[in-house]
Amino acid sequence: MRIPFKDLQSDIEEIEQNLLLSMRLLNDVNLDDYPFCDTVAEIEVLVCGEPAVFTIGFPTLFPHTLPLFFDKGNVFGTIPHKTSDGFLCYTRSDSVIIDSRYPGSLLLVCLKKVVQVIEAGLKKENTDEFSVEFEAYWKEKHNLAVFAYVDTTNTRARELDLWYKETQAKDPVVICAEKGDNVESAIQQLFHIDVKDAKKFRCIYLPLKERSFLSPPDPDNRWDFTVFKQNLVKNLTDTNRKAYTKLIQKPVADVKPGLEFVISGLPLENGNVALFGGTMSGNTIVTKALAQPKNQRIQVHPFVWKPKNSEFLRATIKRWHPNHLLNRTGGQMELTDKHILIAGVGSVGSEVATRLAKAGIGKLTLVDWDVMEVDNIHRHSLGADQVYTFNEKEGLLNKPKVWGLKEELNRKYPFTDIVMKGRSFLNILEEVDLMQHDIDLLIVAIGSPNTEMLINQTLHQLENPPPTLYTWVEPLGIGGHTLVTLNQDREGCYQCLFQPDDEGESIKNQSAFAEAGQEFAKSITGCGSVFTPYSFLDSERSAMLTVETAIKTLMGELSGNPILSWKGDDRLFKQGGFITRKRYSFSSKKLDETKYMYKDDRCPVCSEEGRDIHPNPEREGSL
Incomplete structure (x- = not known):
């Protein structure tokens, strides 16, 4: 931080307030647990009328940047806007205008906001925000990323195309898209991957019904294979449950066995859809058919028959469907x-x-x-x-x-x-x-x-x-x-x-700012290089x-x-000796x-x- 800790304490002591009860510098602390901070303090604060202890981290540029708050001791349990590492998200970027001359006041303004977040969570006044922030929680400690071209306005359960490109790096490149949308060239342009060189695996998209509520993953609510499956199936509409049953039992072709991908869409009250999903081991079983000379290999979805020791890997979903991209950038x-x-x-x-x-x-x-x-x-x-x-x-x-x-x-x-x-x-x-x-x-x-x-x-x-x-x-x-x-x-x-200005005159563009009849074309090397000058x-x-x-x-x-x-x-225009029409004088x-x-x-x-x-x-x- 840019100011001595004692000066910050002195600044706060001069302010009449009853929110911050005490603040103590922590010297023996692992700064890796407090990203972007070089100073950490323990604070005692009134929360719901009772003293509560948590920590505050000061970034190197404080008070030119905002302080960060952490509940490392899990004092407040699972509440909205608290991540699995205890970080408390209390403001959007730039929603607090910083006056670096008054660091004590800045700290108290931010502390008031974080206490409001904590109290709303403890009183369960903002439980619905678990859904709004579901994607953010899901992305924590994810195992891989899936780049998804998914039309979330389509509420039908369906199969997607999925390509899996192995790399020399640790993580593969995984891309999925709506079947029949012919996005191969877009994938080439965007991801620089030819899908012909990638493996194809099965991917199912399961949109959940309206007003579904899912408690996001946290240390007390770990989503394993069973929890993932149960949360999806119980929140499908009757129509999509029937479609889901057909999809997981449907014979597949032109895809590799070994991995199965499932992506789901959680409708939000604001009209958007949170996407989350993952991958798990698949099944390949050998069947004996009397009419066939050789044994047949059949791919069975793990939602039908879970393989032994199958592990569910959480995937963060990175969208690239144009509807999402336009919505995110204010497009129509x-x-x-x-x-x-x-x-x-x-x-x-x-x-x-x-x-x-x-x-x-x-x-x-x-x-x-x-x-x-x-x-x-x-x-x-x-x-x-x-x-x-x-x-x-x-x-x-x-x-x-x-x-x-x-x-x-x-x-x-x-x-x-x-x-x-x-x-x-x-x-x-x-x-x-x-x-x-x-x-x-x-x-x-x-x-x-x-x-x-x-x-x-x-x-x-x-x-x-x-x-x-x-x-x-x-x-x-x-x-x-x-x-x-x-x-x-x-x-x-x-x-x-x-229209003509007067009867008998040649017609002129009445919207023009430049008076008619003037020659504006320029030539640098003769008639072959004539152009109209504008930048x-x-x-x-x-x-x-x-x-x-x-x-x-x-x-x-x-x-x-x-x-x-x-x-x-009109500076250059007048320098050239040209004349404007009356319309140019209009405001x-x-x-x-x-x-x-x-x-x-x-x-x-x-x-x-x-x-x-x-x-x-x-x-x-x-x-």
Whole structure:
């Protein structure tokens, strides 16, 4: 600890309190029993009105970190939030804000919290928290880890695939997954293991019924083979008990004998499911059949016939099912069955695709004809390793952007199905089923107004087109935009943005921050190196706006068809001598208030007049 123990005692003595009765430094103590601590003291505290003695450990950085408390003498017995080694968990990380100037006050604040935990446990006021913390208790002193791809929303007892990969290290790598989910490539990406090189063993998943209560393992309640089996079987529903009986008696094929794995799911009051399980020795018996020339070997589950001296080994379950991963990171599981098509995967579109895969979108179709260039790497989401591909027959080739992006996303987010189409979106418009039953959302990140106006017109002629977002960046960091169209209604579209300022003038993008008619393209070495100047920060900011809008659209949380904009710094823009439009002067509040005011009542595409020119079969015969 950073302060002398006597100074801490003196600090506490100056505080008026009646909780801590005494504190005595322990000199002859094994610090291995007190992880992360370099000083340990015995304290006498009032618990439920009576004096109780336990210990406090001070980490090296105290009072810049919180003290730790231990019931090494098992004074309080088995209570929630107390581990098998006596550690008392009294707070979540960062729930206590530390003021290191007052170490005595800090200790007393923490002591008050730990006493509240102890008293609630002794009074049995928080017994339900045994279930909430069940996984944490189960992980203590476990024998092995099982990486489990288990859909806990499926409450049916069933068999899982399980692969067992031996290593030169002490522990094997054990991976299980739902049958039929075709996760072999995901296993290769995530665990770097080819399942063809692993042994297969039988694994059964047994979800327990709602409101099951299990007392977790502790020194007074050791789970052996018999306790494990009894706790599972007695908490199955009638349907799952029948399924369990069939599963353990079912003949097995294509799996090794010797080991059997069982995983169970304990429903919690908060709607989550605690996973726990283990492995045990299996049986192989020899039978004699008159009709067979040789004796037959039959694998018998130990829940049917327990082998002599069979040992139950507790396994901690490490989840990797996307539902759990998204839930843990604040994601939305509703996105896992959504399909988004992204037209254009340049600097903005590639960032959009990456973030949508990270959000858990189930399927992405990437459309772009272009290839990566070295010039792209400081603005594109792909790096230098995705610029070229090489083979002896064709030599060095630039890699198509959709190809490189598919490789990158498959490597990082293996649960998202990536489909690539290395062609212009205009060329495949007639080939792709753009009706809502196939594609839930279309994102256009091409950055070409003329092309996007044609796409907009084509989509509005469809009977039931998907909601469509258009996204683009303005030059030199002054801003970017995302336009929502075909979201619940057809009024407001990409064409609406392009109107003349005065009669007879050429049309201009009314959402733009930059005044029309200015030339922003730059060239470093002539016409072959022309580009529009904006940084990766601008691409990422536009992508963030687009992804947030996409998710809100998919979840039905966005009304109508707004134009959404972000404003950047105009310093570089003004240094170049460029002029902004009046819209750039709008505050964020005004940009939000005017987000629906771009609509053109005379739009040739989405207005009533336009729909007469380009009839929509869905509206024929309606008022």
